[in-house]
Amino acid sequence: MEVTRTRVDDLRVRQLRAQQMLRGELAGADLDEFVEERLLFTKLETAQNWARKNCLFPLGFGLACCAIEMITVIGSPRNDLARFGAEAIRFTPRQADLLILSGRVSIKMAPIIRRLYDQMLEPKWVISMGACASTAGMFNNYAVVAGADKFLPIDVYVPGCPPRPEALIYGIMKLQDKIMGEPDMGWRERYRAEGTEELA
Amino acid sequence: MPDATGLELIAQRVRTSVGDEAVTGTIFQRGQATLEVAPQAVHDVLAYLKQGDEEPWTALMSLHGCDYLPDEPRLAVHYQLLSMERTDRLNVRTRMGIGEAHVPTVIDLFPTANYHEREVFDMFGVVFDGHPDMRRILMPEDYEGYPQRRDFPMGGEPVLYTFNEGKYPRWYD
Amino acid sequence: MTEQFDPLEVPYRERERSVTMERMGEQPVSGTEALVEGDRHDELFTINIGPHHPATHGVLRLLTTLEGEVVRDVKPIIGYVHTGIEKSCEDQQYWKAITFVERMDYLAYYFNAMAYCMAVETLLDEDVPPRAQYLRVAHMEINRIASHLFALATGALDIGAVTMLWWGCRERDLALDLFEMSSGQRIHTRYFQVGGVIEDIPPGWEKKVREFTKVMPKRLDQYLDLLDRNEIWLRRLKGTGVISQERALELGITGPLLRATGHPWDLRKAMPYSSYEHFEFDVPIGVHGDNYDRFKVRIEEMRESCRIIDQALDGLPEGPWITSNRKVALPPRHELATSMEALIHHFKLVTEGFRVPPGEAYAAIESPRGELGCFVVADGSAKPARVHMRDPSFVNLQSLPEMAKDSLIADFIACVAMLDPILGGIDR
Numbered sequence: 001m002e003v004t005r006t007r008v009d010d011l012r013v014r015q016l017r018a019q020q021m022l023r024g025e026l027a028g029a030d031l032d033e034f035v036e037e038r039l040l041f042t043k044l045e046t047a048q049n050w051a052r053k054n055c056l057f058p059l060g061f062g063l064a065c066c067a068i069e070m071i072t073v074i075g076s077p078r079n080d081l082a083r084f085g086a087e088a089i090r091f092t093p094r095q096a097d098l099l100i101l102s103g104r105v106s107i108k109m110a111p112i113i114r115r116l117y118d119q120m121l122e123p124k125w126v127i128s129m130g131a132c133a134s135t136a137g138m139f140n141n142y143a144v145v146a147g148a149d150k151f152l153p154i155d156v157y158v159p160g161c162p163p164r165p166e167a168l169i170y171g172i173m174k175l176q177d178k179i180m181g182e183p184d185m186g187w188r189e190r191y192r193a194e195g196t197e198e199l200a
Numbered sequence: 201m202p203d204a205t206g207l208e209l210i211a212q213r214v215r216t217s218v219g220d221e222a223v224t225g226t227i228f229q230r231g232q233a234t235l236e237v238a239p240q241a242v243h244d245v246l247a248y249l250k251q252g253d254e255e256p257w258t259a260l261m262s263l264h265g266c267d268y269l270p271d272e273p274r275l276a277v278h279y280q281l282l283s284m285e286r287t288d289r290l291n292v293r294t295r296m297g298i299g300e301a302h303v304p305t306v307i308d309l310f311p312t313a314n315y316h317e318r319e320v321f322d323m324f325g326v327v328f329d330g331h332p333d334m335r336r337i338l339m340p341e342d343y344e345g346y347p348q349r350r351d352f353p354m355g356g357e358p359v360l361y362t363f364n365e366g367k368y369p370r371w372y373d
Numbered sequence: 374m375t376e377q378f379d380p381l382e383v384p385y386r387e388r389e390r391s392v393t394m395e396r397m398g399e400q401p402v403s404g405t406e407a408l409v410e411g412d413r414h415d416e417l418f419t420i421n422i423g424p425h426h427p428a429t430h431g432v433l434r435l436l437t438t439l440e441g442e443v444v445r446d447v448k449p450i451i452g453y454v455h456t457g458i459e460k461s462c463e464d465q466q467y468w469k470a471i472t473f474v475e476r477m478d479y480l481a482y483y484f485n486a487m488a489y490c491m492a493v494e495t496l497l498d499e500d501v502p503p504r505a506q507y508l509r510v511a512h513m514e515i516n517r518i519a520s521h522l523f524a525l526a527t528g529a530l531d532i533g534a535v536t537m538l539w540w541g542c543r544e545r546d547l548a549l550d551l552f553e554m555s556s557g558q559r560i561h562t563r564y565f566q567v568g569g570v571i572e573d574i575p576p577g578w579e580k581k582v583r584e585f586t587k588v589m590p591k592r593l594d595q596y597l598d599l600l601d602r603n604e605i606w607l608r609r610l611k612g613t614g615v616i617s618q619e620r621a622l623e624l625g626i627t628g629p630l631l632r633a634t635g636h637p638w639d640l641r642k643a644m645p646y647s648s649y650e651h652f653e654f655d656v657p658i659g660v661h662g663d664n665y666d667r668f669k670v671r672i673e674e675m676r677e678s679c680r681i682i683d684q685a686l687d688g689l690p691e692g693p694w695i696t697s698n699r700k701v702a703l704p705p706r707h708e709l710a711t712s713m714e715a716l717i718h719h720f721k722l723v724t725e726g727f728r729v730p731p732g733e734a735y736a737a738i739e740s741p742r743g744e745l746g747c748f749v750v751a752d753g754s755a756k757p758a759r760v761h762m763r764d765p766s767f768v769n770l771q772s773l774p775e776m777a778k779d780s781l782i783a784d785f786i787a788c789v790a791m792l793d794p795i796l797g798g799i800d801r
Binding site: 062063064067068069072075076077078091103104106108109112116132138139140142143144161162164 | 424425426431452453454455458472473476480523526539542545546559560561796797800
């Protein structure tokens with residue numbers, strides 16, 4: 001069968017080409033062209049990060065009122081975390097990679113959270129959801145640890161009391177950008193702040 | 201709520217059955233009746249109110265403490281009684297100073313007082329004699345101090361403004 | 374060949390019997406004896422369920438002593454989310470303390486604010502205008518529905534009926550939309566203020582609420598269709614976690630747990646507050662006091678709440694939505710431009726807050742979990758001297774060891790699910 005060298009833009013035409021490839025009818029230069037059109041070159045780290053960011057496993061962990069909003073994000077049909085690939089909640093820290101600290105961290109609970117965090121395997125990220133986990137929130141007193149970043153490295157802080165589900169999803173999207181390696185998302189060019197990167 | 205005269209009658213009946221020095225006062229304010237009793241007589245008074253009185257108060261709804269600093273005697277334990285048959289509430293209060301913060305437990309009369317008494321002990325340091333499990337319930341087990349007393353500091357972190365941010369060392373200093 | 378001890382030759386049960394501890398001295402429940410004669414479990418195994426566990430509804434730690442699969446003793450350990458709210462309130466003005474108090478029982482935020490506002494209004498001897506009372510009732514009943522929905526959603530998730538989680542959250546989003554429309558926040562709206570509500574309802578609110586109450590009973594029927602004829606659901610809930618009425622009264626249990634045992638104690642009917650006596654509604658009660666009755670009581674309470682909301686909106690009176698006593702409530706904004714007095718009142722209220730004459734008051738309401746009481750001590754200044762909430766979950770938790778004794782772990786988890794503990798209220 002004669003094979004013509006035309007640009008394949010139409011979907012039906014592409015489907016037919018794919019069928020030809022699968023049947024083994026393409027050969028030589030046609031096959032090379034077919035493959036080159038569908039090939040993506042990237043670094044291994046980028047591919048790895050892309051896979052990681054689209055498949056976060058949150059740890060099922062909720063402390064207080066922000067946990068209600070977190071369950072709404074995970075469980076409600078309206079704001080749904082499954083769109084971002086993160087619907088597989090793992091309740092054991094050995095299998096999870098995202099710890100969403102939702103709620104106030106009291107002094108009795110802090111060592112337990114640290115233990116959970118230590119039990120998680122690399123790579124792991126922490127989102128501090130709500131005002132009480134980021135700072136003390138409104139509970140600046142004897143019983144609350146003023147911010148979980150006193151004992152945990154935190155990647156994204158989501159303010160709010162409690163933050164709306166959309167706000168939490170925005171925080172997760174920011175975390176996804178951070179995993180990809182572009183945490184600033186272009187503001188350095190916009191504000192001409194090149195040279196302010198922290199290399200640590 | 202029993203009205204003012206009803207409260208006086210209750211106080212009279214308690215005095216006759218438990219003893220004169222048991223009841224130290226009555227307060228009727230804003231429609232709420234409070235019977236003030238001496239600390240060591242609490243168990244007898246509540247036993248009488250639950251079983252012996254002609255209008256018994258069968259349910260203990262809440263047991264909480266309060267610190268009346270600078271008013272002496274400082275510490276107080278409040279017992280909020282409810283009668284479901286007559287839909288009536290009565291508050292029984294006992295006040296004591298810091299040095300004599302011991303009250304007999306009422307757990308045999310009202311088993312619901314278990315956690316409440318532990319919480320009052322945790323927060324105010326009032327020891328309930330006869331409680332089977334007198335230890336801290338909300339704070340960590342080895343915490344020192346009784347947080348809800350008025351002279352216990354609020355704790356927490358100081359809020360940094362520009363005028364005082366130089367005074368507090370940060371974690372990266 | 375010498376006699377070698379080969380571990381694989383030892384029967385499996387022998388290997389397990391490493392430490393023998395004293396028995397607890399009671400006879401096991403019939404049906405849970407070991408199947409092989411003479412092969413009792415002498416070993417009691419103490420395990421920690423929580424504070425991080427999928428089924429504990431927050432950070433509740435349960436120190437469980439098991440004999441095989443049978444729970445012999447449970448000790449709940451709480452305090453992992455203790456925030457010192459009561460002490461923080463002593464440092465805030467009265468109207469600022471409303472936001473603190475709301476965050477205690479974080480599913481029933483309107484109820485916390487209501488109990489506190491009722492106590493402060495008792496101390497101030499303040500009257501709440503009828504429109505504010507009806508609006509308070511409407512918001513509280515919508516919150517009751519939302520709270521019961523969440524309790525059922527997570528409870529059913531624990532027991533295994535995962536669909537209920539999606540459906541419960543879906544309906545709950547409708548209720549939270551109503552809150553967002555009236556006050557701007559979905560959760561922890563500081564809508565109730567001392568003397569009334571902070572703002573009147575916007576124009577489209579009534580219509581949306583009526584749509585909600587029209588759709589809600591049909592959804593409840595949908596839930597019952599899913600769950601009520603499911604053999605697994607019925608077998609897991611019926612007959613488990615039984616507590617008798619006398620024991621429940623002794624333990625101070627109120628709310629759906631007490632009503633499931635058959636005692637019709639409901640503060641909305643017994644000691645009505647905030648014009649609940651104007652509404653006609655029934656109080657559902659159960660018969661056996663087991664988990665199934667608690668589930669049914671909650672479903673029926675949601676139906677009754679829809680009725681109350683409809684009646685409240687039907688009879689919503691015109692008038693002010695907050696007390697007109699300018700010493701307690703902020704004056705409306707348009708007055709600030711014309712009246713000097715209003716400006717001074719506004720200034721004093723915002724900077725210092727209103728002062729409350731010395732006294733103590735205890736106000737109790739019926740929250741979705743039971744009797745929620747608030748005890749406020751005022752000493753004449755602008756800040757309360759003591760705020761204490763009698764939280765229903767704190768008291769209901771004392772019934773857990775009795776409910777769970779001599780039951781299997783799965784029944785025990787169902788007990789925790791249907792007990793509906795809210796750790797924010799327990800720990801405060």
